[in-house]
Amino acid sequence: MEAVADRFIPADDLSIGGREAGCVLYLDRQLAGSYGQSSRLYMQGPFKPALPTQGYQGQETPAERYRKGLAALNRWTAENKSGKSFAELQPDEQDAVLKDMEADKIKLPDGVAPKAFFGLMLTTVMEGFFADPIYGGNKDMASWKMLGFPGARYDYRDHVSKHNQPYPLPPVSIAGSPAWLVK
């Protein structure tokens, strides 16, 4: 999964990569919690095929989808990319596989729907990258610095009328800011 995170969010001069930012730590924690178990969703049957307007109707939880999906992805690369796992592929090969998944162009084993699983991975990795660092991703508020998002602040009265002028202060996390410590 670290390899996927680094393809979605490659390290470059704008920011560190998804792997270093902790997106996978974020994901592990989420999958272990109520999100991963779908415990706040309506999970009573019958489960039936859905119209596009009816949303996800599967019975599998995100944790199960991840377990199955990653295994299927690695089986697919092993079968189609000379025995290698996804992580062992070159970055451009990885990109190509991901693009095919995104466009539903490959067929994954075990009934995994490539596009839907791709969507799930993209959503969760991005969540981790842009969420508050307390959740494990977005190390050192990397994504917020990249965007210029000032984070967990609560008072912009002094800047609201300064139209078209950059906001001067660095981001703050719920857990605070390095600037709050006396060096």
Add this chain to the structure above:
Amino acid sequence: MTRIMPRKDVVIVGLGWTGSILAHELTEEGLDVLAIERGPWRDTATDFNIGYMQDELRYAVRRDLFLQPVEEAMTMRNNTSQTALPMRDYGSFLPGNGVGGAGVHWNGHTWRFWDSDFRIASHLAERYGPDKTRELQLQDWGVTGAELEGSYDRFEYLAGISGKAGNIKGQIQPGGNPFEDPRSRDYPLPPLPMTYAPTLFADVTRSMGLHPFPTPAANLSKDYINPLGIAMGQCTMCGFCERFGCANYSKSSAQTTILPVLMRKKNFELRTQSEVLHVDLDASRKNARGVTYVDTSGEEYFQPADMVLLCAYGLHNVRLMLISGIGVPYDPGTGEGTVGRNYCYQTNSGAQVFFDDKNFNPFIAAGALGQTVDDYNGDAFDHGGVDFVGGAGINCIPTNGRPIQTRPTAPGSPRWGSEWKKATVQAYKSTLGFSSQGSSYPIRGNYLDLDPTYKDRFGRPLLRVTFDFPDNDVRMSAWITGKMEEIAKSFGGRQYTASPRKKGWDSVPYQSTHNTGGAIMGADRKTSAINKYLQSWDVPNVFVIGASAFAHNAGKNPTGTVGALAFHAADAIRQQYLRNPGQPLVTA
């Protein structure tokens, strides 16, 4: 075993906006009032903590304060030929939960509907003849704008709305909305200071001959002490508004405007984390005996009461009526029956303008801080030459720059990889979005009933929503979105996009929690579930308060009107009903 509780004068189901208003009004009358609320107690310092309220993942993505589908879900389909399936997660709309209801985490756009809305069927027929609206099931509401003016005023002063009047007693006010109905006085507070994007929007639309004005906001521009003596603070434009509780007392909600006084009253009692299962009727089916509810231990209680007020949010009100057998369920085949009738939504569309050289600081924002143009709303313009009725408010109200969910990119950008990053960084601060909030008019096939298959955790049928955008509304949205393209072009940005609403209501992407109708008010008991005072025609000691009463939805957010109807119903109960309890206020 159901435990029987001591009798109360009034039991209120749900303590959100409407429940709190009614509880306050009726306890003032000296009645012994009990509110039963499904969710938890919530208060500012304890639950909307200034140190961690800015948690986008927890509150906006996982929606910590909302009703969770495991507690109650709904099923949906676009038309009767389809099989409804449960929305396993809420998406298109997000019902509230807990004390304060959806009022805790709303945005705070606070509108008045117009007299031409309340008299919509007669008004349009008078102006365009009966053929214009034949495909629609439009009905008058049984009240007039003038009758509700005082109630709107009370809600706006209770909530400390920031805005600029456009019409005071017939005098048009510069800088306000010239299309609004006359109001008796200005808003209690002046408009919020404008951020950059709406300022530009106002300049551009004004130069096109339109009439922009500051959106009336329940985010307070100044310190305020409301008529109950409760103090509120100045909005800091924190950008964590919609989906969040306000940590510094500046967004109007039950918590910030009513509860500090209500909770101290000796004749008021609140039971939280208790879900009302149904209203109990006596053998005549014309009189409610009380309600049955269940607490978190699973224990069931019967609460006897002389009056039952359904204040559970429009959709839940309708479901409770259907489950309890109050009124006749609506039949889309024949168009007969009343409960579930005229379910409407909101017909929105969006536009974005991409600039190279602008910095909008999107994170400096409040739920309702922006500018609106009403030139194309409702019947503010002549529909003689167009093939639809209705319209939309066009709003530039950037509510946040929270990066998990608010990351615009120019059309054609990839969704990941280094190119995506560049496009994201480029567009984050320099994109201006605006949207239309369109009217939603009733048709025979859009309605609410009980699902035949899916059940909640107590084994009761889920509510089934059968809805698609009517052809009239789709044509309206296309036309409005054309107007928006003209505006978008005039901004002179590098690029723009505009997307009208299409058929096929999708339950996944968020659109708005403005679900209306299903237990509509009216003058004729054959086509409405409640009378003009929001009293059930069939069970007169039940009042049903919320947007369920709307006979259609206008191109405006509902809560200003919901609040006004709450005061309107409270007045009727205090001044008329209590003189002759249990009797209908209107005979028809």
Add this chain to the structure above:
Amino acid sequence: MRTVKLFFAVLLGTTAAGSVFAGSGTPDDASKIIRGRYQAVLGDCAGCHTKQGGAPFAGGAPLETPFGALVPPNITPDPETGIGTWSEADFFSAMKRGIGHGGKRLYPAMPYPAYTKMHDADISDLWSYIRTIEPVHNAVKANQLPFPFNIRLSMLGWNTINFTEGEFKPDSQKSAEWNRGAYLVQGPGHCVTCHSPKSVLGADETDGALTGASLQGWYAPDISGNSYTGIGGWSDDEVVGYLKTGANNHSIASGPMAEVIENSTSAMKDEDLKAIATYLKSIKSEPAKPAPVKSDDAHFQAGALIYHDTCSACHGGEGQGGRQLFPALAGSPIVQQADAETLIHVVLNGSQAARTATAPTTPAMPSLAWRLNDQQVADVLTYIRNSWGNAAPPVASSKVADQRKP
């Protein structure tokens, strides 16, 4: 739970000398009872003797003292568990000399060193009222002090050193209003009990009276007439408004004072509040204002950032606060007390404003103990104590650490 720092040594119970007073038998006419009821408001009897949710005057919540807990007894006329068997003379003796029925000496958690100043007529009125209270059977084990404080030992000795019996003597040089204020503050209102510095033995010092004292986690601030740490900068109306509603443009009551306002001062007559204002503002004290901590101090700078990121949304970028909701910090006396105890308490534990009929909002400050470590709490307080014209000694992180301990 109320916390009161106690100031007593203890003394073996000796039998009380026979009562000097023999005023029982006065007819309890209605107006006397009504006056007595107002005396109970002035004296805030319910503040200690009524437990939250409990029957009025039937016994309070434990008072935490540095020596252990004392539970304010049941003072309803119940013969077994209350004071039903007391005579009016017993009551006088308790109020004026700290000696109760049967000669038992009272701990001065009962503020008889202040009540001794009350006019006999007022005490007599109060007695009439107390006898009309619904008797409640509720046995209170008042003395929960650990050994050796549980022995009513050497109370006599303490009293000889620290306690002067005697009714309030008006100062004929001063106005009637001033004298009324002085009487209320020193006598029934017993403001001195919390707001005056204490001697080693815990008695109220007469020098520097009302210039502030620590109360176990809260600091009862200076309420004398200087305009730096005291209330000299407040107009009379603002003092009255504060006592009436719990909030004015400068401050919002929290902690024990919020309870005093709810139970007592909010129900006082406006003219009495005005008299209190006149008297308090006339008390001279001249605390030296230190030079503020310099803005290039590293702790001040860290504090400035913490303030901007955590506090300014409510208290304002310039410490200006918000009407009835958020106390102003700029120019605030409580912020500039020599001792930052209350400030630390509020940041660590949060606090809620008083509930009064005219200010029903009861806004609250959340606890920030989870977000700020000891040094950060100290730094942000050093910042607010030395910004916008404020000046006060910096706060040490060790002091925060001490108060953070359970």
